[in-house]
Amino acid sequence: MPDDKLRLDKTLEIKAKEEGFAAVGIAPGVLAPKTRERLKQWLADGSHGDMIWMESRADERSHPVHLWPDVRSIIMLGMSYAPGTDPFALEAISDHGRISVYAQGKDYHDVVKGALKRTARWLIEQAECEVKVFVDTAPVMEKPLAEAAGLGWQGKHTNIVSRDHGSWLFLGAIYTTLELEPSEPGRDRCGSCSACQDICPTGAFPAPYQLDARACISYLTIEHKGPIPLQYRKAMGNHIYGCDDCLAICPWNKFARAGAANKAFLPRAELTAPALADLLALDDASFRKIFSGSPIKRSGRDRMVRNALIAAGNSGDTALIAPVRALLNDDNEVVREAAEWALDQLALTQP
Template sequence: MRTSTSDSKAGGRDLKAALVAEAREAGFDIIRVVRADAVPEAPGRLREWLAEGRHGSMGWMAETEERRARPTTLWPDTRSIVVLGMNYGPDENPLDLLERRDRAAISVYARNRDYHDLVKSRLKRVARWLVGATGADVKVFVDTAPVMEKPIAAAAGLGWQGKHTNLVSREFGSWLFLGSIFTTLEIEPDEAHEDHCGACRRCLDACPTQAFPQPYQLDARRCISYLTIEHKGHIALEFRKPMGNRIYGCDDCLAVCPWNKFAQQARESAFHAREELRAPLLAELVAFDDAAFRAFFSGSPVKRVGRDRFIRNVLIAIGNSGEVALVPLVLARLGDGSPLVRAMAVWALGELAPGEARNRATDALAHEDDEGVREEWQRLS
C-alpha cells in the first residue's frame, strides 16, 4: 500500500494513541511500535540457524535470508514497524485430546478459519487509517512474508521469545497471532520486554521429539508441526510413535507455558474451534478422498497440506491408537494412489495387526514399485 507522500515524522502521543484505538477497534488485542533497526542480532542468528540445516526442507527460508534478516532490506524506506497481536486462546486445554487416541488432535490455530486471511484484512484496515491520517507510505505483512516477526515483536514489547522460540505474552500467554505494518513514519517506539522464563523449562521437556537442542533454539526437522505440515515426504520411523494422534501441528510446548494462566479465550469468533474440528474421529478422516478432504477443511489452513499428506498423518495416528477395529480402514488404504498414504498404511497395519501385515508382505513386495512403500513392507517381512 503506497501513497505519493514522502517520509514524514510523526512521533506524537496523540497519533500513537489514535493508532492504538484504531487497532483495537479493528480487533487487535495488543499493539506496539519498534524502530526498523531494533534487532541487530537477528541476521547472525538466522545465518547460523540456516547453516546448521535446522530449517529442513523449507528452502524459502534460505532463499529469502537477506530480505528476512533486516526489515530495511525488505523495504529500505522503513522507519518504524507497527506490530499487532491477535489473541487466539483456546477455551480448553488442547493437551487433553492427546489421551483420546481414537480422535485426531489438530493444532488450536487451525480449528477454524485460516488466520492469515483474517489478520491481513484487519491489518489493511489499520494501514488505510494510518495512510489517511498521516499520508505516510505503508506495507502490511503476515507470517507468509520474509519477516522475522517474533524477534521484532519482542523488541517492540509485545512479549518475549520463550525457550520454545515462540512469543510469550504476560497478558495472552503463548496464544498470539502476529502481523506488522512497515511505515515510513518515525513513530515513538515502545520498550522491549524482559525475558520472564527464568529457570522454567516446561516447554523444552514437553516436546515429544526433543526438537530443542538447547533453550531458545529449534531444530525444525524434529518438530511435529514441521513434520505434519511442511514435510512433503515419508515421516522417519523415529518420529511416528512420538506423534501420537497429532495429525496437524503440535501445541505441547505452547500449552504447558505457565504464563498461559493469564491467557483468555479468543474474543474473535473466527478463532473459536469449529465443533467438527475439536476432536474428529480418525475413522472418519482416513476415508477422505480429495473432494471430501477439501470440503471438510474448507476455509481452514489444514487444506493447504493436501489430502495425501493429511491421510499420511492420520494413518500414523491410527497406528498409535491401539484400535484394532480400525484395521479394515487401514487395509483400504493399502491400494491408495499416493505412495505417502500406502507407506503409512503399511506401518499402521504393522502396529495394529502385525501378523496380518507379515502375511501380506511377500505378495505386496511383488507388486509395489515405490521404494518408500517397499521399505515399509520389507521392515515387516
Template structure:
C-alpha cells in the same frame, strides 16, 4: 498520526494488542537466523534459505522502513488441549487450525489499518502476516509485546503463548514502546514436554524434529523415529505452547473465527482416513489444514491410526493400502504393521512385489525384515 492514535485504531479493528518499535535499528535476530539456516535446522524449508538475506532485517526487505507497528490477536482456546492426546481414536489438530485461517482474518484488518494510516499521514506502508520474509516474533519482542520463550515462540504476560502476529511497516517516525524482558526464568516446561526433543538447547529449535514441521511442512514419508512420538497429532503440535505457565493469564479468544469448530475438536480418525480429495476440501474449507492437501494429511492420519492401538481401525487401514497416493499407501503399511503384525506379513507377501513406488516398497521391506525375523 500519533502512536496512540494508531494503537486506538488498531484495537478498534479487533486486534488484541498493538505495539511499536523502530524497524531501522540494528538487532541480533538476523545473525541468529543465519546460524539456524547455516546449521540446516530449517529442514526442507528451502524458502528460508532462499530469502535469508532479505529476512535478516526489515530494512533488507524494505530500505525505507522506519517503524514497525506490531499487532496481535489472541487465540486462547480456554481449555487445556493436552488431554486430547489420550483419546487415541481421535485426531488432534493444533488449536490455531481448528477454524478459520488466521492469515485471512488478520490481513483484512491489517490492510484496513494501513489504508487509514496512509490516508491520514501520507506515509508509505506495507503489511505482513507470516507470508513474507519478515521476522515477526523478534519485532514483537522489540516492541514490548512479549519475549521469545525457550520454545522460540512469543510469550506474553497478558496472553501467554496464544497470540497471532502481524506487522505494518511504515516510513513514518513513530514513538517506540520499550522492549520486553525475558520472564522464563528457570522454567523448562516447554523443553521437557517436547515428544521429539526438538530443542537442542533453550531458545533453539531443530525444525527437523518438530512435529509441527513434520506434519505441515515436510513432504514425503515421515522418518520412522518420529512416527510413534507423533501419537495422534495429525496437524501441528501444541505441547510446548499449552504447557507454558504464562497461559494462566490468557483469556479465551474473543474472535469467534478462532473458536474451534466442533467437528475439528477431536475428529474421528476412521472418518478422516476415508476422505477423498473433494471431501477433504469440504471439511477443511477456510482452514489452514487445507493447504497441506489431502494426501499429506492422510499420511498423518494413518500414523495416528498406527499409534491408536485400536484394532477396529484395521479395515480402514486395509482400504488405504489401495490408495492412489504413495505417501498414503506407505503409512498404511506402517499402521497395519502396528495394529496387525500377522496381517501385515500376509499383505506384504501379496502386495510387496507389485508396488511401484520406491518408498512404499521400502515400507513393505521393513515389514518383512522386522516381523519375519521375530
C-alpha cells in the same frame, strides 16, 4: 511533534483493538545484529529442514530495509487465539486426532491480513504515509520484531510469550515510512522454567531458545511432504496437524483469557476432535469441503491422510485396521507407505 506522535500512538492502539487485535507496539525498522546471527546459524545448521524459502530470502528476512528500503518503523500487532478448552484434552483419546488450536477456526492468514489492511488504510488517512502489511508468508521475522515492539518476549520454545496473552498470539506487521517512537522492548521472563523443553514429544529443542524444525511435530505434519521419519512416528501420538504441547504447557497461559480471543478463531465442531476413521476415508473432494476456510486446506489431502495413518498406527485400535488396509492401494506413494506402517503397528496389538 512529540505530542503528535503521542496522539497517533494512542489512537493507533484504539484502532487496532477495534479491528480485533489484542496487542500493539512499535519496533524500529532494523533488527538487532544478534538476531541476524542467530538466523544465519540456524540456517547453516539445516534446522529449517525443507523450508527452503527461509534460506532463499534470508537477507530480506534479517534486514527489513532489504525487503523494503523505505521502512522506518514497524508496527507489530498481536491477535489472540487463546483456547477455551484444554489443548491436552484429546491426548489419551487415541481414536481421534489432535489438531493445533490455531487451525481449528478460520484461516488466520485471511483474518489477520484483513484487519491489518484496514488498520493500514486508517494509518494512511491519519498520517499520509506509505505502508506495507505482512502476515507470515513474507520474509519477515515477526517474533524478534514483536519482542522489539514490546508485545512479549521470545520464550524458550522460540515463540512469543505475552504477560497478558500467554503463548496464544498471531502476529502481523505493518511496515511504514513514518518515524514512530519505538515501544519498550519485551523482557525475557522465562527464568529457570523448562516446561516447554521437557514436554516436547520428539526432543525438538537442542537447547533453550533453539528449535530444530526437522524434529518438530508441527513441521512434520504440516510442512514436510515425504514420509514421516521412523524415529518420530511413535512420539507423534495422535497429533495429525500441528502440535501445541510446548505452547500449552507454558505457565504464562494462566493469564490468557479465552474471552480475549478473536471470535473468528472459535473452533469449528468438526475440527475439535475428528475421528481417525473419518479422516482415513477422505478423498480430495471431501477433504476440500471439510477444510474449506481453514489453514489445513493448504497442506492437502495426502498429507492429512498420511498423518491420520501415523495416528492410527499409534492408536492400538483394531477397529481401524479395515480403513487402514483400504489405503494400501492409494494413488499416493507416501500414503501407501504410511498405511503399511500403520497396519504393521496395529497387527502388534492383536492377540
